[in-house]
Amino acid sequence: MKEVMQRVAHSRRYICLFLSLNLFLNPFELQALVSYKPSIVIFLADDLGIGDIGCYGNNTIRSKWHTWLSFYPYYPTNNPVRTPNIDRLAKEGVKLTQHIAAAPLCTPSRAAFLTGRYPIRSGMAGTGHSRVLQWVASSGGLPTNETTFAKILQKQGYATGLIGKWHQGVNCQSRNDHCHHPLNHGFDYFYGMPLSLMGDCQITQPPEKAMSLRTKLWSYTQMIALAVLTLIAAKLTHLVPLSWKTIFLLALFGFSFFIFWFSSFGFIRYWDCIVMRNHEITEQPMNVERAAPLMLREAISFIERNKQGPFFLFVSFLHVHTPLVTTKKFIGKSSHGLYGDNVEEMDWMVGRILDTLDKEHLKNSTLTYFTSDHGGHLEAQEGNAQRGGWNGIYKGGKAMAGWEGGIRVPGLFRWTGMLPEGKVIPEPTSLMDIYPTMVHLAGGTVPQERVIDGRDLMPLLQGSVEHSEHEFMFHYCGMHLHATRWYQKDSGNTWKAHYMTPVFHPEGASGCYKTRFCPCSGEGVRHHNPPLLFDLSKDPSEAMPLSPDTEPLFQAVLKSIDRAVEEHRRTLRPVPQQLSLDNTIWKPWLQPCCGTFPFCSCDKEKDDIENRQQF
């Protein structure tokens, strides 16, 4: 049967070649028909702003006399960040300029990317307690009944590997059930961090999570101590009918809580900054300085092991998330401080992986894609030094779902011979589109019994259609719909209506510098009724809200958008909330641990280097 199918496919190939000679079809469309399954390499940066890379405009215009002037010590040299390798993807492929993340934070955005669905459909949208997974040992994560595109690619015969950050949960009920683990979500191979890089991972950095926890838990501990003391006093004066046993238990509970709080100081690094290879912990805590070279080596070795193809390599960078761990070679290399250095290091890693594809003659048979999970983090600063990404002309950033800066990210596709080179497409597209695009290329079918919000991008990329299939896009902040975009194809306008926007502070800033992250709801947001309306096609920076006086279509546009929102809401179903309080607290019995809990510690990387070189 299989042979017959292959022969049929073969003869089709010749028919198509024949058609090509007859020029019946546009050449790109045709080549897609005769295509085999391409290998796929996806680069996903963490927190990278769209304005950080050369091909998206980080090319500060220099004076003609730049070279001469730059000898003058006070000449302002605002040099661009150098990203020649990422720019190469744009030159050799297609650049999307309205490529939109489904959420402005890691966990929900990546969940949407992997499932092709708005995070609210999988329960991965923040509920108010938490907007991302905070601990390796929380029970929340990408539900096992969600089907990632990696899983479909795996079924289609792809070797699938994830190198880098996961941040979609690990365990459900016990320390080693690994229900949310990458290997349970379609990856044959995983090497990287189950959570995310954070300040606590680097010894030289102030412990960011430990600090906030300390403040929070200290007040709880005080309250518990006070309550227990009150109870004891009440018992002594016979005011409450509690047994000493109950009081003892309550005191014990309070005490354990205190221990937990206290121990969290040094332990966060041990608990959350870990590296795994498949199901095994290799470093606990991780050596952050070593992470970049190890991940690069892993990525290259994955390609070499699987070069007979087809393979799917997902390089999910720890770059350019704080604390911006950068190898010595790159420190001081850019003219944009440690942040720029970190971007340039990531670009170099992209280059090394592209070189490997070239070396193995895989360039033409591999579709390469580059993006970022959401916009740059404006509030990440150290003193006056920039520590987060730059979102170019777009307003807002990470954690802000409505403003363009939080969700408009780079989107580069290269597939030599199959996709045009140097083409720029301004149509609205979504990171969720990767799902059906990859599934179709692999010859699979998308799940039919659930809503998939992404659309196949191949026709748009190849130029066989002119317009994106997306008409409306919904911009969620956690569970709250903050804005809706409407691409009105016949007129070419892209409208965006904001229902809620974060209140910036200090006033006049474009970020929430007091709290580091803008909230989705509560006092930190302003409600707009009627919504704030912009026409992104004329005002991409969302600077001038329209009004019924300035925009004759004002009411009509809002009416169309309202109808679409209503229709969209009808497709939503209640699902278990993965980011509920219960699913985001630290649960000791879920803590992955190398050694005996709570004394978790190991460094297998050191012992393993020789073995790994044989890969």
Ligand SMILES: *[C@@H]1O[C@H](CO)[C@@H](O)[C@H](O)[C@H]1NC(C)=O
């Ligand atoms: C280039 O990126 C750096 C780093 O984010 C930023 O500081 C700088 O303003 C950007 N330059 C331009 C012209 O966008």
Ligand SMILES: *[C@@H]1O[C@H](CO)[C@@H](O)[C@H](O)[C@H]1NC(C)=O
């Ligand atoms: C790759 O594709 C390009 C463009 O179609 C072509 O010029 C080149 O010869 C191809 N290389 C190989 C090794 O097939």
Ligand SMILES: *[C@@H]1O[C@H](CO)[C@@H](O)[C@H](O)[C@H]1NC(C)=O
């Ligand atoms: C997964 O399971 C949950 C809980 O049973 C259910 O609500 C949800 O619809 C399921 N999701 C899919 C995609 O089947």
